[in-house]
Amino acid sequence: MQMTMRWFGKGFDSVTLEQIRQVPGVTGVITTLYGKLPGEVWETAEITALKAEVEAAGLHLAGIESVNIHDAIKTGAPERETYIANYITTLERLGQAGVRLVCYNFMPVFDWTRTELARKREDGSTTMAYNQKALDAIDPDAMTKTMNAQSKGYVMVGWEPERLAHLAELFAMYKDVDGEKLFANLTYFLKKIMPVCEKYGIHMAIHPDDPAWPVFGLTRIINNKENILRLMRAVDNPLNGVTLCTGSLGTNPRNDLPGIIAALKGRIHLAHVRNLRYNSSDAVDFEEAAHLSGDGSLDMYAIMKALYDIGFDGPIRPDHGRAVWGEVCMPGYGLYDRAMGACYLNGLWEAIDKGHR
Ligand code: DNO
Numbered sequence: 001m002q003m004t005m006r007w008f009g010k011g012f013d014s015v016t017l018e019q020i021r022q023v024p025g026v027t028g029v030i031t032t033l034y035g036k037l038p039g040e041v042w043e044t045a046e047i048t049a050l051k052a053e054v055e056a057a058g059l060h061l062a063g064i065e066s067v068n069i070h071d072a073i074k075t076g077a078p079e080r081e082t083y084i085a086n087y088i089t090t091l092e093r094l095g096q097a098g099v100r101l102v103c104y105n106f107m108p109v110f111d112w113t114r115t116e117l118a119r120k121r122e123d124g125s126t127t128m129a130y131n132q133k134a135l136d137a138i139d140p141d142a143m144t145k146t147m148n149a150q151s152k153g154y155v156m157v158g159w160e161p162e163r164l165a166h167l168a169e170l171f172a173m174y175k176d177v178d179g180e181k182l183f184a185n186l187t188y189f190l191k192k193i194m195p196v197c198e199k200y201g202i203h204m205a206i207h208p209d210d211p212a213w214p215v216f217g218l219t220r221i222i223n224n225k226e227n228i229l230r231l232m233r234a235v236d237n238p239l240n241g242v243t244l245c246t247g248s249l250g251t252n253p254r255n256d257l258p259g260i261i262a263a264l265k266g267r268i269h270l271a272h273v274r275n276l277r278y279n280s281s282d283a284v285d286f287e288e289a290a291h292l293s294g295d296g297s298l299d300m301y302a303i304m305k306a307l308y309d310i311g312f313d314g315p316i317r318p319d320h321g322r323a324v325w326g327e328v329c330m331p332g333y334g335l336y337d338r339a340m341g342a343c344y345l346n347g348l349w350e351a352i353d354k355g356h357r
Pocket of ligand 1: 066103104105111157207332
């Protein structure tokens with residue numbers, strides 16, 4: 001595996017490439033052209049400048065997270081053909097620049113959802129949290145306002161104000177999109193892009209739904225082993241793979257993460273490894289813990305061991321961190337807690353590896 005960290009780009013991220021370079025064992029970044037809206041074509045010059053910037057800092061551009069998918073593709077609207085063509089052009093240009101990994105998601109309207117961005121923990125740190133009752137008590141509009149109000153001025157990933165300004169229209173677009181339609185639209189899209197992926201060896205890595213259940217009545221389809229395997233079979237090409245995100249699939253305690261990892265051997269192209277703490281037995285309330293197993297409800301050793309056992313050799317990154325030591329940063333994406341997470345995950349990996357010799 002290759003240890004990486006996510007980086008949103010100069011002007012968007014409070015963390016610098018120089019800082020990331022100094023985290024022991026981190027050799028690459030997962031990044032994006034952060035200002036791009038879903039559906040926009042990426043320019044070659046922008047891609048090569050991004051790559052050059054990362055490499056000048058002594059790091060490797062390990063993959064793009066994300067090239068976001070336009071809602072017309074997700075809903076199967078007639079304009080999807082134009083947006084699929086745009087996506088293919090972007091992939092073509094990324095491929096020409098040597099990019100071999102693209103993460104994306106197929107969640108309707110919202111990307112990841114939390115009800116709190118800065119819940120205070122007993123140690124004084126703050127973290128992102130989700131409470132189902134709190135979500136049920138608000139409407140999508142209020143949710144968007146709450147997210148933006150708590151974001152400390154950062155434009156949060158997946159919560160582009162330009163897109164979410166049209167919430168009512170977005171919800172109307174998804175009115176008749178049930179799980180089966182969404183799945184059909186996803187496979188339609190993947191089949192269209194597979195040729196360009198094959199041409200350049202681009203590994204597509206779908207990100208699971210976060211949380212792993214419908215939010216505001218919007219369907220969710222990448223949320224458990226069965227559904228993910230169904231997608232792997234429907235487009236049975238090794239380049240059609242997954243981002244194994246423990247914090248997303250792990251929101252549902254019934255998801256056996258090591259079992260899912262074993263079942264996806266050869267199809268995990270990127271791993272997001274983070275811990276969660278369930279505050280009630282049915283997980284209607286959870287918060288993002290420190291990476292350490294003992295701080296949360298997930299067994300991080302078992303997760304890393306399962307990745308090791310399938311011979312995972314792709315990029316892995318610590319995921320959402322708490323805000324600690326007074327750091328001011330985009331919620332979930334400060335330097336300190338993610339750096340501790342990277343060291344901890346590297347330590348687990350070293351111990352597992354040496355135990356096998
Ligand atoms: C949140 C992230 C997601 C993820 C996208 C992938 O912090 O895990 O926004 O990047 O769903 O497209």
